[in-house]
């Protein structure tokens with residue numbers, strides 16, 4: 001759908017320069033999704049793996065974030081192998097609703113109520129990043145934290161449209177449950193892509 005070189009805004013790698021590749025197609029249907037225009041894969045032009053790798057290589061940053069849409073709707077083996085051969089790191093943003101494919105240096109799993117994450121993705125996630133829309137979502141986050149590996153880092157991220165009311169609850173939750181960390185969509189505050 002689009003590619004851009006920016007600063008990773010969210011989660012464990014927030015603040016680090018990264019090239020983003022946003023793949024079209026998503027069947028999860030989060031009502032608060034901030035990139036609904038990504039859902040229809042056919043609405044976006046196709047590019048070859050070679051073109052994507054060439055564009056990603058043309059920046060000083062060595063990390064490439066594969067996001068979407070839901071990137072795991074595609075077989076990510078060829079793209080991630082080619083990025084690795086070019087000396088780039090591969091970071092995934094996924095809901096985990098489709099089988100894991102590809103070679104990954106970092107997997108950020110952001111599970112969704114609308115289509116459950118798969119066990120293979122839960123087991124391999126480096127980072128669990130739960131979007132909090134409602135106060136009941138803290139209990140839901142804990143249910144998923146029980147399903148990831150022991151070294152998986154835990155983040156709570158306010159849903160952008162609800163940030164004014166949810167962020168104070170989220171701050172208090174992290175103070176009381178310090179194995180969780182706050183993740184903000186810092187790129188939105190910085191007004192960058």
Ligand SMILES: C[S@@+](CC[C@H](N)C(=O)[O-])C[C@H]1O[C@@H](n2cnc3c(N)ncnc32)[C@H](O)[C@@H]1O
Pocket residue numbers: 026032033034035067068069070071093094095096109110129131157158159160161185
């Ligand atoms: C647009 S999604 C694309 C990747 C994948 N489909 C997923 O949901 O993880 C990228 C990240 O943005 C988060 N996100 C999407 N809409 C959001 C919103 N309104 N507020 C906060 N985070 C949001 C998702 O949870 C995910 O962590």
Ligand SMILES: Nc1nc2[nH]cc(C(=O)O)c2c(=O)[nH]1
Pocket residue numbers: 006007008009010067068093187192193
């Ligand atoms: N700067 C920036 N950081 C991000 N982290 C995850 C994003 C995404 O949409 O997957 C995203 C994004 O869209 N922009």
Ligand code: SF4
Pocket residue numbers: 026027028029030033034035036038068069070095112
């Ligand atoms: S899974 Fe990701 S891309 Fe799909 S609707 Fe939800 S937030 Fe948007």
Ligand SMILES: [Mg+2]
Pocket residue numbers: 034035
């Ligand atoms: Mg985004």
